[in-house]
Amino acid sequence: MIYNFIQMNGYGIFVWSSFIITFLVCGIFYYKTRKSLKKYEKEFAKEIEALSIEQKKTVLENSKVASKVLSSFNKSI
Amino acid sequence: MFNLFNNSNIFGLIEVLINFINSIFFALLLVALSFALIFSPPDYLQGDSVRIMYVHVPAAWIGLASFTCISILSILNFLFKIKNFSLMTKSIAPIGLVFTCIAIVTGSIWGQPTWGTFWAWDARITSMVILAIFYLSFIAIHKFVSEESKAIKISSIVAIVGLVNVPIIKYSVEWWSTLHQPASIKITGTSSIHSSMLMPLLLMFFVLILYCALIFLMKYKTEIIRIKKKNLKRL
Amino acid sequence: MLTKKVKKRASLLVLFITATAIGAVLILKSLNKNILYFNSPTEIKISEDIDFNKRIRIGGMVKKNTLEITDQEIRFVVTDFKNEIKVSFKGTVPNLFAEEKGVVAEGKLQDKKFFIAERILAKHDENYMPPELKDIKKENVK
Known part of the structure; x- marks a missing residue:
């Protein structure tokens, strides 16, 4: 039965290759997107950390995004 | 007032949505794949190669x-x-390019057992290749034009010119004689696809749309952080 | 609500899109013959400048009860329900090639009624259904 499922009456190679290509590409694309997102988050958090205490305070008070990224970054460490 | 165009508000919403999609995605994918590969019947003519349609068409x-x-x-x-x-346009473009290429490649794989050839320069396939070229130039402009306001202007022109190509793709199978078959699913009138095959197709479409939404949100989030980072330097 | 600036931009945009659309239509019109992937038997019949040495594609339905398969060749009639062309072919055909199904043949015209094909492609139609359903439909017709 499993053999039949893989074989698909001779169309197996076409069906499986299309599905594998599709989901492989989607997987790689997801991984790359995630990687660049993490990279930007990390760089952003580091830049905020590098600021002087007063500057940091004003940034975190004014920007929700900055405080969110920073807190999630600190959590991940 | 809740301002939808305020990046801070959007940012929070994006995080909620990403978590939500992540929580349901794999269960839905499993259901869609099992319908597409196991539970749906083979076609009366094409046999099991009809299953390629479940990734090609979405x-x-x-x-x-x-x-x-x-x-x-x-x-x-x-x-x-x-x-x-x-x-947003910058975040959508890579998704569109990836899926256009997937459609072209899976279509070509389907063409071999069905038509007897991998490739034919008929109107539908050629216009799809042109769509991929429009995507490529859109992305290339954002990549290589360093001045951002200029890049946005030029890429907008590409996007608006490319819009003319969209109805050409849609109606290519009706206007000219092509090797590609006409649309099976019609907006008006009855579809010429049996419900036992339409169901897995729509399921698969839904799953892939969720995937696109996920990628879009992640890319959009990256863009917002990029902008914020730039503003930080100005401080 | 719309400011003057927006209105100005909108009219510019409309002008631009119309110009592009008209340009596209003109290009497509001039390329019309090249865009056609194949010619139907009727188009072959009415066209006056046929190059018999050039490889072309013809397409239509394989007419019912005309398919003859011998050791040397495959013969059938392509029809668009108005005109017909006889086709002769040596070689293998795709799985989906059958009577009353769409076909595209690539090769050379001998005269307006006879075509020697070098390659046969099957043209699929837009109907998708499970095999059991097809049998039911056939029985109903009988």
């Missing part, structure tokens, strides 16, 4: 829909100068 739809979105957002950005729209 990919083609997404490729077309993404470009339409990019064009409309570019037009709105041109009219009302809303900065967020250009961030």
Whole structure:
């Protein structure tokens, strides 16, 4: 039965290759997107950390995004 | 007032949505795949090769829909100068390119057992290749034009010119004699696809749309952080 | 609500899109013959400048009860329900090639009624259904 499922009456190679290509590409694309997102988050958090205490305070008070990224970054460490 | 165009508010919403999609995605994918590969019947003529349709058709739809979105957002950005729209178009474009390429490749794999050839320069396939070229140039402009406002302007022109290609793709199978078959699913009138095959197709489409939404949100989040980072330097 | 600036941009945009659309239509019109992937038997019949040495594609339905398969060749009639062309072919055909199904043949015209094909492609139609359903439909017709 499993053999039949893989074989698909001779169309197996076409069906499986299309599905594998599709989901492989989607997987790689997801991984790359995630990687660049993490990279930007990390760089952003580091830049905020590098600021002087007063500057940091004003940034975190004014920007929700900055405080969110920073807190999630600190959590991940 | 809750301002939808405020990046801070959008940012929070994006995180909630990403978590939500992540929680349901794999269960839905499993259901869609089992319907597409196991529970749906083979076609009376094509046999099991009909299953390729379950990735090919949603990919083609997404490729077309993404470009339409990019064009409309570019037009709105041109009219009302809303900065967020250009961030959105930039986030959508890679998704559209990936799915257009998937549609072309899976279509070619399907063509071999069905038509007897991998490739034919008929109107539908050629116009899909042109769509991929439009996506490529859109992305290349954002990549290589260093001045951002200039890049947005040129890429908007590409997006608006490319919009003309969308109806050409849609109606190519009706206007000219092509090797590609006409559309099975019609907006008006009855579809010539049996419900036992339509169901897995729509399921698969839904799953892939969720995937696109996920990628879009992640890319959009990256763009917002990029902008914030730039502003930080100005401080 | 719309400012003057927006209105100005909108009219510019409309002008631009119309110009592009008209340009596209003109290009497509001039390329019309090249865009056609194949010619139907009727188009072959009415066209006056046929190059018999050039490889072309013809397409239509394989007419019912005309398919003859011998050791040397495959013969059938392509029809668009108005005109017909006889086709002769040596070689293998795709799985989906059958009577009353769409076909595209690539090769050379001998005269307006006879075509020697070098390659046969099957043209699929837009109907998708499970095999059991097809049998039911056939029985109903009988």
